[in-house]
Amino acid sequence: MAASGDVFTFNGGKVEPGERQNFRYRISETYLGDPVRIPVTIINGERPGPTAFLSAASHGDELNGIEVVREVAHEWELSDLAGTLVCLPVLNVPGFIAQQRYLPIYDRDLNRSFPGDPESTSSKRMAHRIFTNFIEPCDVGIDFHTSTRGRTNMLHVRADMTDEEVHRLAMAFGSKVVIDSEPPDGTLRGEATNAGTPTITVEMGEAHRFQRDLIDDALAGVQSVFAEYGILESAAVRWPGWRTIVAGGTEKTWIRADGGGIVDMHASRGELVREGEQIATITNPFKADDVAIEAPFTGVLVGILENPVVYPGNPLCHLVELEPEVRRVLESRG
Structure with a gap:
């Protein structure tokens, strides 16, 4: 875990307290040997606090979360940020370019490939680069998804509510519905939580489009989480009006x-x-x-x-x- 107020380091770079960096990080290569890079924004606050990641588009056609992560990174007023924010708007760049759910050519699900393996398949090598550099150093994380093609979801959280820290994070997000479930092997939320970074999945809307009402609702959830963890003093924890937790007996x-x-x-x-x-x-x-x-x-x-x-x-x-x-x-x- 990154210590509060410290330099955020990754393989190939570092971000000092009070500094922001936008860059593209190499995670693989094409058939021609050209680099495959993911966009990354890291904002390291001047004040000490937790390190949080926001990620989207591990399925390349799931777009709503991309806009959530972009707006937090580039439109929010973050001058009073306490801690470090790691923004990963497009994890599956090859899938995003092809507008496909899975990694094209490899036909692998990036969100079943974490924490990755540097000596295994293409998808697991990509996952390893992402996970070790930008997920493991964090204290909490939110991973954004949509339904698959042809279906749509109301905004809800998926979380393993038996984990005390995941429970705290899920409740802080403030969605009306929380589905209490153990994550499948290889998912970002499951493997990050196993590695000591409590993580939830936010499901919202449908693939292949931006849905403004859901994006705004998700932004309110992020703001609520930031309030719960003291990341932004200007934020407040929200109450969604009603809430139900869908557990094993439900x-x-x-x-x-x-x-x-x-x-x-x-x-x-x-x-x-x-x-x-x-x-x-x-x-x-x-x-x-x-x-x-x-x-x-x-x-x-x-x-x-x-x-x-x-x-x-x-x-x-x-x-x-x-x-x-x-x-x-x-x-x-x-």
């Missing part, structure tokens, strides 16, 4: 299509739906043989289909149960 499900067809969704992401309520209809091209999809329990739609065509087994929506007190509050609002 009912949750991906509702899937039992037949192929064209989908008409009747509810939006983040919307409360009640047990038995029709949330979608699947029809054939002649608008005949309608199949009604009903909510199996009362809950909130964390994710929904955007592409309106399905095969049998395709996911339609991600429904999670609400804690009883949260459900009562939302139902009282109609």
Whole structure:
């Protein structure tokens, strides 16, 4: 871990207290031997404090988080910053250039390759360079994602809430929904946390676009985290109005299509739906043989289909149960 108020060092450079650096860091090479570089901004405050990283686009087509990280690094007033901020807006540069989820050519998931290995596959070598230089030195981290192509998510946090420091970070972000889950092996949030850097994943919206409302909500979450950890004195910890933690005993499900067809969704992401309520209809091209999809329990739609065509087994929506007190509050609002 980087000591508070110290120089931030990485392989090939350093950033002194009171200094900001924007640079492109080499993590690999192309077939022609040209460098593959990721953009990095490091702001080292004059006052001592924790070291935090913000990362996005480990999946190259997930764009919302890129704008969150860019705006924090280049539009926020950070003169009173306490500690160090490591901003990594595009981790998967080859995927971003190709506008693909995975690393093109290698067809590997960068977000299943951490902490990396300097003598293994291309993706693990890239992950190793990123992880050892810019993730391990940090005290906390937020990794931004969107849903995969054809689906969209309400803004929510994924975190291992059994870890006390991850729990603190997740609650500080102030999202309405926190999904308590152990991360798969190789994910940035899981491997960073295992290495001593508590990290959460923020899911928000859909691939291939900027969604201003979600970006603004995520920026408010970052500001809240900075307040919790004393990184910005001007910030304040936020309360989202209501919050539910989706833990192991909470009912949750991906509702899937039992037949192929064209989908008409009747509810939006983040919307409360009640047990038995029709949330979608699947029809054939002649608008005949309608199949009604009903909510199996009362809950909130964390994710929904955007592409309106399905095969049998395709996911339609991600429904999670609400804690009883949260459900009562939302139902009282109609």
